Amino acid sequence: MQVKVINHPLIQHKLTLIRDKNTGPKEFRELLEEVAMLMGYELTRDLPLEEIEIETPVTKCTCKTLSGKKIGIVPILRAGLGMVSGFLRLIPAAKVGHVGVYRDPQTLKPVEYYCKLPTDVAERDFVVIDPMLATGGSSVAAISLLKQKGAKNIKLMCLVAAPEGIHLVNEQHPDVEVYTASVDERLNDHGYIVPGLGDAGDRIFGTK
Ligand code: URA
Numbered sequence: 001m002q003v004k005v006i007n008h009p010l011i012q013h014k015l016t017l018i019r020d021k022n023t024g025p026k027e028f029r030e031l032l033e034e035v036a037m038l039m040g041y042e043l044t045r046d047l048p049l050e051e052i053e054i055e056t057p058v059t060k061c062t063c064k065t066l067s068g069k070k071i072g073i074v075p076i077l078r079a080g081l082g083m084v085s086g087f088l089r090l091i092p093a094a095k096v097g098h099v100g101v102y103r104d105p106q107t108l109k110p111v112e113y114y115c116k117l118p119t120d121v122a123e124r125d126f127v128v129i130d131p132m133l134a135t136g137g138s139s140v141a142a143i144s145l146l147k148q149k150g151a152k153n154i155k156l157m158c159l160v161a162a163p164e165g166i167h168l169v170n171e172q173h174p175d176v177e178v179y180t181a182s183v184d185e186r187l188n189d190h191g192y193i194v195p196g197l198g199d200a201g202d203r204i205f206g207t208k
Contacts, residue, residue, distance in 0.1 A: 001166050004177060011038050018031045019195065035083075070095075072095045075130070076139065079204060080130045080131065099117075101142060110138050117146070127154075127157050132193060134165050135162075139156055140169055140172045156176055159181050159197075163185075
């Protein structure tokens, strides 16, 4: 199983609060945004730098700056939306695409119902965002869509992952690095991650 678990104490602390069923939507959204920012810090560790000349108030110096790599983030609707603002606080210039995928109740296969991506897909590095990597069907479908449109470098960021979902992504897209704050035990009979945090979309948007 290829997965990077981000064990930072702040992330783990906030994840526990997020998991707690007594945490209401306002706090849930705020915590999710904070965790997305902290996870984004880890995901962007390998961004290339270049050196530029600047002048401080004291002297000229050669300093490092991001080398202009273009980033795109793609939340999977709808729960992925809850992690967008946190990531954008780190990289405000990132373009945001959206992918909507649902599971056909008959075939149980993912069906795309919405896809809007930046026009320059082939020039960007992408982070696909879904707080919950459950069966992995939606993430695999979203990554396949991005690849069809020309994306070459894709990472997957999820708050909580089930082993089943990680296996599927590893199998279908071995080039995609999966980042998570926790690999949970399993999926239950209803497709929920155990112990998980319930339905992420419902908890973000206050629906049932
Ligand atoms: N989606 C969720 O929101 N929660 C789960 O546990 C699994 C999928």
